[in-house]
Amino acid sequence: MSEFSIDQRAGLESQVEQWRQWVLRRKAITPDDAEELEDNLRGQVADLVAAGLDDDEAFLVAVKRMGNLDDVSREFAREHSERLWKQLVLVPETPSEADGRWRDLGVLIALAVGAGIVVKALLALDDDAVFGLNAAFAVLPFLAAYFAWSRRLPARVSGLLVAVAAAVAVAVNLYPFVSEGGDAATGTTYVLTATHLPVLLWLLLGVAYTGGAWRDHARRMDFVRFTGELVIYFALLSMGGGLLVGLLFGTFGVVDIDVEPFFEDWIAPFAVPGAFLVAAWLVEAKKNVVENMAPVLTRVFTPLTLLLLVAALVALLAGGPLTAVDRDLLILMDAILVLVLALLLYSISARDPLAPGRPFDWLQAALVMAAFAVNVVALTAMITRIADAGWTANKTAALGLNVVLFVHLVGTGWLLLRFLRRHGTFDAVERWQTRYLPVYAAWTAVVVLAFPPLFGFA
Incomplete structure (x- = not known):
């Protein structure tokens, strides 16, 4: 041939x-x-x-x-x-397609109203601890219901998701969280549970988004792409909504009418979950618009994030002995690393896997290497602090997260360099990202369900 x-x-x-x-x-x-x-x-x-x-x-x-x-x-x-x-x-969109999209929007708005009612009911309890644990349960199940309806999720998969989510909800609400001041909402294990719970539920939502085909690489990558695009649309809607709220308060303030009670009681409980669900619908309905934005956003924020990582590394190394590194600085480093991985995932999801290596891919490799360096220094500092002062729930959670990130970065860097050196394919880089998502789900499940009893609910 x-x-x-x-x-x-x-x-x-x-x-x-x-x-x-x-x-x-x-x-x-x-x-x-x-x-x-x-x-x-x-x-x-x-x-x-x-x-x-x-x-x-x-x-x-x-x-x-x-x-x-x-x-x-x-x-x-x-x-x-x-x-x-x-x-x-390529032919124009058919009337049936347009009607289907408006029907989907009608169903989603109804679910958004339901989410708003649940949020309002939680706020009426006037209990910060209860609200912190259940805010995600008030919104994400309604979005999962939309995907289950629109994707005709099999009854067996739907039942399994409901059972798992219900079991988690019952467990975290029955846990007797305590703290030194008697306020459960300030306890360490409570804070860890409340912050990790939305991540766990979001990854469960991914099963509904993929129509139950979670093992399929293409659909898992679609969920990664959907997550990034949802953040973009929700941010845009939030900024627009914030502007409208500011104008509302300014207009009524001129005539000495206090609209704050009405806003807090009736607008806020419905506006936030409503904007979140409508943003999800916009991602589904206007994919071609956001997918044109994705390459631009990743090219703007990747070099900026690389500079941020270099600055973070300098701050860590300039902070004196690793045992003296401030705990808040380590927490900030974890937040930056999570941001880097999120940007990396979104950037990979927006790339054509069949395209050859380009200079921007080398920039991403540099971003991964810088993140790896920050992660190694942070890990060393954490292990040193634990050896010096012992284990706590916060230290264990931070160490575990950094180990999970470390493995993710090592795998990504290795496969990306193989691709750039023409010893591998970009498809392998993509598949590593989606195959690693269950590791994050498993770790968040451990923090949410196992940490409270292991550390005495304190």
Whole structure:
């Protein structure tokens, strides 16, 4: 086979693989369905090649001929707008698609109202400890219900998610959290549980988002992408909402009307969960808009975050002996490392896995190396402090998180360097990110459920 034929065949395989990954992102298509559809596509391509078309032409025509996948082809064309076959399959959105989106929005608004009612009920209890433990339970189950409805989540998977979430809710609300001042909301294990619980529930939400196909790499990466885009939309909605609230207070303040009680009792409890759920709908409905923003955002914030990491490393090393490093500084380092991993995940999810290595990939490798250096110094400081003063719930949680981050960074750095040196593929880098997500779920579950009894609920 000639070199041209080999390159042409490789091009066809990459197009088929991208098409298959896109098909897997459809709500109603399972991996088995995708495999069957791929076999059908390949069969048509083979027939067309035998009839005299080249691989690219055969692929374009075969996709167009799959009439039962018009919607899939249309969306795939939007995703890969630079391809010639966009002109063959891209047609305007059908009225049924538009109606479906508005129907989805109506269901989601109803769920947002339900979340607002639950939040208002929690606030009415006037108990900070109860609210801190249950705020995530007041919002995330409604978003999970939306995904379960829109993705037709199997009853068995839905029941399992409900059972797990209910068991966690009962456990954390029955735990007898205590503190020196008698206020449970200030106890160490309470704070650890309240801060780790939303992360655990968010990862459980990922099962609903993927339609139960959590083991599928493409859908797990979709969930990572969804998380990053949700942050963007929620931030935009929050800033717009904050501006409106400021204008509201300013307008009524001019005429000496105090609207603060009305705002706190009726607007705030519904506005925040409502904005969160509507942001989720916007991500689903306007994917092509945000996906154009993602590469820009990652290219802006990656070099800035690298500078932040270098500054953090200097601060750690300039702080004197590692035993004297301030505890708050170590907590801040953990927050920065989590931010770096979040940015890295989002950046990877926004990248074309078939593209060759570029200078920006080397910048990401530098970001990973800098994060690794900060992580090693922070780990050393934590181990030194524990050896000097003993174990506490906070120190154990911080040490565990840094170990989890350390393994993640090592794996990412190794695979990324292999890719840049042309000894591996970027797909391996992607798969490492999604395969590692259950480790975070397991660690947050340990902190939420095991730490309180292990450390006496103090």
